[in-house]
Amino acid sequence: MANKSLGAAKKAKKDEFYTQLQDIANELRHYREHFRDKVVLCNCDDPYESNFFKFFALNFNAWGLKKLICTCYDGSPITGKELDLFAREGMAADYGPRERRAYKIELTDVRDVNGDGAEDLQDVELILRQNPPVELRGNGDFRSAECVELLKEADIVCTNPPFSLFREYVALLTKYEKKFLIIGHQNAITYKEIFPLIKENKIWLGYGFKGGAGHFISHYEDVATAGDHIEGMIRVSGVNWFTNLDHDKRHEPLDLWKHYTPEEYPHYDNYDAIEVGKTQDIPCDWDGVMGVPITFLDKFNPEQFEILGMCENLDLYHLKTKLYSKEECKQAYFKKFGKKGTYDLNASGVVFRDGLREKVYQRILIRKRS
Numbered sequence: 001m002a003n004k005s006l007g008a009a010k011k012a013k014k015d016e017f018y019t020q021l022q023d024i025a026n027e028l029r030h031y032r033e034h035f036r037d038k039v040v041l042c043n044c045d046d047p048y049e050s051n052f053f054k055f056f057a058l059n060f061n062a063w064g065l066k067k068l069i070c071t072c073y074d075g076s077p078i079t080g081k082e083l084d085l086f087a088r089e090g091m092a093a094d095y096g097p098r099e100r101r102a103y104k105i106e107l108t109d110v111r112d113v114n115g116d117g118a119e120d121l122q123d124v125e126l127i128l129r130q131n132p133p134v135e136l137r138g139n140g141d142f143r144s145a146e147c148v149e150l151l152k153e154a155d156i157v158c159t160n161p162p163f164s165l166f167r168e169y170v171a172l173l174t175k176y177e178k179k180f181l182i183i184g185h186q187n188a189i190t191y192k193e194i195f196p197l198i199k200e201n202k203i204w205l206g207y208g209f210k211g212g213a214g215h216f217i218s219h220y221e222d223v224a225t226a227g228d229h230i231e232g233m234i235r236v237s238g239v240n241w242f243t244n245l246d247h248d249k250r251h252e253p254l255d256l257w258k259h260y261t262p263e264e265y266p267h268y269d270n271y272d273a274i275e276v277g278k279t280q281d282i283p284c285d286w287d288g289v290m291g292v293p294i295t296f297l298d299k300f301n302p303e304q305f306e307i308l309g310m311c312e313n314l315d316l317y318h319l320k321t322k323l324y325s326k327e328e329c330k331q332a333y334f335k336k337f338g339k340k341g342t343y344d345l346n347a348s349g350v351v352f353r354d355g356l357r358e359k360v361y362q363r364i365l366i367r368k369r370s
Contacts, residue, residue: 019160019183021051023209028055030207030247031181034156036064041154043142044161046072047105047133052159057124060110067108069150073140074102102140103133104150143172151176156245158182167193170203170242179245181206186238189294190310190362198297199307205297206241207249212295240298254299256284266351270322273365275351291349291363308365311348324350332357 040056047053047070056068105128110119113126138144142151142161151157151172160183161169171193173180188194197203260283265274273289276282279296289308300307324332324345333343335356348359 018049019051021054024051024055027181027207027241028158030249031243031245032063034179034245037066038155039067039069039153040065041150041157042068042070042159043147043151043157044072044159045070047128053105054121056158057107057110058121060107061119066155067106069104069106069154071104071136071140071142071147071150072102074136102136102138104136105133106131142169148172148176151178155179156181163188167191170194170197174202181241181243181245183239184242185236186212186240186294188240188242189297189364195310199309201302203242203244204250204300204302206243206245206247208241208298209239212238212240212298251301251303253301253304254279254282256282258283260286266353269350269352269357270324270345271349271365272321273349275349275360275363277360287368289365289367291360291365294362294364296364296366304369305366306369308367310365311360311363328357332359 042050042052042056045052050070050072053068053070056063056065059065060068107124107127110124110127112119113123116122136144136146138146141147155178157173157178157180163185166184166188169182170188173182174197189198194203258281260274264281265276265283265286267274268291271289273291274286276290276292279292279299282290282292291311326342329343329345330340332345332350333341336343336358343359345357345359348361349363350357350359352358
């Protein structure tokens, strides 16, 4: 058990990607009205490097925040000095190059300390020198008792949590009924712990990253293609903002113009629904169940559509109408690829194409509202 926990901790620290300030600003600008007189918690953020801390510190007065709390894990090396609030000469003397300690910062006001007529990060730096960070007793894990106490105090949580701990992170936010705006991978949509919350309209997607991909400041190797490479950053595709804060985009109706034909929209073999390969191709004249890509959630309007379930884990939603034998799965695989293998037909929708039984990519099952 000890080795398992240690392995999980190491894995979590490899998930440390620092979000660009511009990406944070682009998303947060749609939620400004939610933050007035609120306590904001960034519980996966080293304040000396986090752009979430920078954003809320810079907008503390303009947005009318009540309090800003930031906490971080211990043990990770300080990187990206351009993000360090104390990077300038003389400001880092007390905290300079080190293994990061777990600590918290609580900011309750931002004022013009240096008298230059502006309230900016220079003033924040001076305020933090007057009220230095408090070292935590534990390792700063968001699940620790002391960090949970801070969570209880918060009104809104906003951060980029470790992707490998996304299930546990959302479970904690849900347990304490917190409002949040966080970054996660789109694969999280399919998690059995997450999808029911999406189905019940307890979580939805935010405005998102351009092209569904983001560049994050990181000390890990960037595996992006040359055209996407940005020095000192790693490109992560399929990233989304997940939230339970309402926003205008969520209520924009999807324009439907295509018409149903049995040739273009094959009926699934394993349950009563049609296959829609692209969100933009949802037919305007089909009132039954449809299987759509998970990227549909970026356009999901709860007044226009109802989410019924998901192809995978259909047993959770009582929508499965047919089960395939192992032999049928093997036969379908051989017909498709011409070699022996196993096709897990029970984990997705199945259609017939050119007389062959074929599985489709993961689908969400939806229906238009009356």
